[in-house]
Amino acid sequence: MTPVLPFSAALFGFFRRFGSRSTGLAGVMALCVLFGLAGCGPKNITSSGEPFVVQGSGSGASIPSSGQKTGTVYLPADDGRPLSAAEKEAFLSVGELDRNLSQEDLGDVLLHFKYLVHEDRYTVEKNIERAQLYMPFIHETLRAKGLPRELAYIAFIESGYNPHATSRSGAAGMWQFISTTGKYYGMRQDWWMDERRDPYQSTRAAADYLDKLYKLFNDWNLAITAYNAGEGKIQRATAAAGTSDFFELRRRNTRIYSERDRLTDENKQYLPKFLAVCKIMRNLDKLGFSRMDLSRAPQLAEVRAKPGTDLKLFSSSLGLSWETFAAHNPAYQRYVSHPTRSTTIYVPRAEATRAQALLIKLPAVQPGTAYAGWKEYKVKRGDTMVAISRKTGVPVADLRRINQISEPLRAGATLKIPGTNRTGVDTRVALASAEKRSPSPKVPVAARPQNVAAPRPARTEAAASPLSHEVCKGDTMYSLARRYGVTQEAILAANGMKTPDLRLGQNLRIPAAGKAVAVAERPSVPAGRPAAVTSRGASRPETARASSDRVVQYTVQSGDTLWAIARKFNVSPVELLALNNMSRESSLRPGDTVKVAVN
Structure with a gap:
């Protein structure tokens, strides 16, 4: 069947061919043919009152799209299969992030939807199986920051909820943080561990990053695209194109002078694919997919x-x-x-x-x-640390640190090698x-x-007052903001800094989110709070503290909880309970004081 053309496109084609010189019967006949073809197309169903064709008919299916080439790794081709009644209902469903989209905006979304529902069901099922292990924590984290619940499906696209996923560009973990962004959000990466692969720490970082992107663009379509393309690129692209609407930005993409600032095919399809996944994940039963069993978390x-x-x-x-x-x-x-x-x-x-x-x-x-996690290496004549490092894969600095040994090496000596x-x-x-x-x-x-509850291991970081902090190895502006319960912007302003770059030994002033005052002796515990007890019912003795710990008194602010205070000071919540002779059921009121052991 001849493809159905939108009326505006048909009229444009007519005048382009016949021009002002063509009048009379020829023009009337051409218009009749065009209107006749338009009446032969498949039935439309509606989304927000706008006509939209969701019934494919081979290569002639009328699917409004961005004009981007289909059948590529970024945008699948239409499979020509019509949507069932259930699939139509699922596709036209509306959630938190896919409201008020035009039929043209939905064109690429439909292609991704059909591909995942018809051709790549295995991937959807596999991702559902992994997602159920982490989804309760992801939803809780997003809810705590007041973010849309459906942002959880970004990890579907990024990694399929696989903490071990690694991209060709070196992005890692469930949320695919690149190295620099991961470090900015407090995730350490070295030979020993890569905290971008921690599904819980990276989820908190992803929520913080998405929150930042939304505040930057005040638009979820742009914020989600910036998660893929980078905030700087989207800022430059919207400025060059003169629009703050994602779909309009796609249409104006070729007008952007700098090729570096234009959206790539991947950037243009990131949001449509995400919206397609949202429609699928909110309609799993309807589409015949397995339901997530959240009790498996x-x-x-x-x-x-x-x-x-x-x-x-x-x-x-x-x-x-x-x-x-x-x-x-x-x-x-x-x-x-x-x-x-x-x-x-x-x-x-x-x-x-x-x-x-x-x-x-x-x-x-x-x-x-x-031991189980260590191996032994017998030093051979002529061995050097560099040679052993090449054989074992252990960095030279770590070999020296672990074995507390320097060169020249003695033949027959035994070195510890971490497995x-x-x-x-x-x-x-x-x-x-x-x-x-x-x-x-x-x-x-x-x-x-x-x-x-446990005695806290002595930390290697330098001791810090709640109102000042000496920068030590591994500190980032983000980690300090989380530690003290303030924003990065507040720390920057308090120290007259324009960038979040830190240097070892630097002394920072920390603006107080709530007053934390050092006390020389233990203050009295507010009356009426029961002593914490162990699971056996016996009163729990106060947790032993390292000799370097000191007790500070924190004034409770509106909205504070014991768990939030524990995170501000990077201490164990259970240790905080024990120190204050409180139980999990104890409540806090603004103005109350809580003791915190800091080192």
Whole structure:
């Protein structure tokens, strides 16, 4: 069948061919033919009152689009298959982020929708299976920041909810942060671990980044596109094109003088694909996909591991296979934790107390002693640190730090070599195998990893007052803002800084979100608050603190919770409860004072 042309396009073609010289019967006949063809097309269904054709008929299907070439890696071709009644209903459904779209705007969305529903159902099912492990935490994180719930589906496009995903450009993790952006949002990356692969830390960072992008553009279409293309590029492109509307920006793309500032094919299709995924994910039952079983989200707790912890020995002592441990902790790239700083480990919540006790008791690794996560290397005649580094893959600086040895090396000496974690563990397989080995009843979801009570390992960072901070290794403006509960902009303004660049040893003034005043002696506890108790019902003694800790008194602000205060000061919530003789049910009122042990 001849394709149906929009009336404006048909009229344009007519006048272009016949011009003002053509009049009379020839012109009338041409117009009649055009109107006749328009009446032969398939029936339209409507979205927001606008006609839109969703019934394909081979290559002649009338699908308004951006004009971008189809059948590419970025924009699939129309498969020619008509949508069923259920598929039409799902496609025309409207959520938080796909409102008020014209039929032209929806053209590319339809092509992505049809491809995923008809041709690539396997990918959708696979992503659903992984998504159910993290979706409760993602939704909770977005809700806490007041962001649209459907932003959770950005991770569908970025990685298919795979924490081990890595792009050709080096972006990593479930939310695909590049190295610089990851560091800006406090995710450390080194030979030992890559915190961009931590699904919980990266989710919080993604929420913060999306919130920043929306405040920058005041438009979700542009903010989502900027997540893919970069905020700088979208700022330059909208300025050059003279529009703040994404779909109008696509139409004006070729008018942008600088090719560097134009949207690529990938940039142009990122939002349409995302909107198609939103329509699918909100209609899984209707489209015949598996429903997400959110009760499968692992119930995890955070514990702290001291520097140089043998992770493989720890996991086996806890009764976890390495595959299960690695599935819960994809950020670790070695069988051993970082040798100079404490790190966070996620363990099953039911094992949290035992896990923290194990981490404290694990023996220090001695030269010449091989543990589960370590290997031995016998120094041969002529060996150098550089040569051993090439053989083992361990950086020279780390070899020297771990073994506390310098050159020349003595033949026959034994060096400790940290084993390399088998990255790329499929979380679904690891957790499924764990369920088969130790079945347990399903518990209502509370997917946020929680801290557990334990003496806090001494931190390597320099001591800092709540109102001033000396910059130390690993600090970023973002991590300091999160630590003290203020915005990055507030810290910049308080210090007269124009950029968030920091230098070691720099002293920063920290504007107070709520007053935190050092106290010389323990203040009295507000009356009426019960003492914290252990699971056995006995009163819990106050958690022991390192000698370098000091107690500060924090004045509760409106909206504060114990958990929020704990995050401001980077301490364990349970330790905070114990220090104040409070229980989880205790409530806070603005003006109350809370003791916090900082080091």
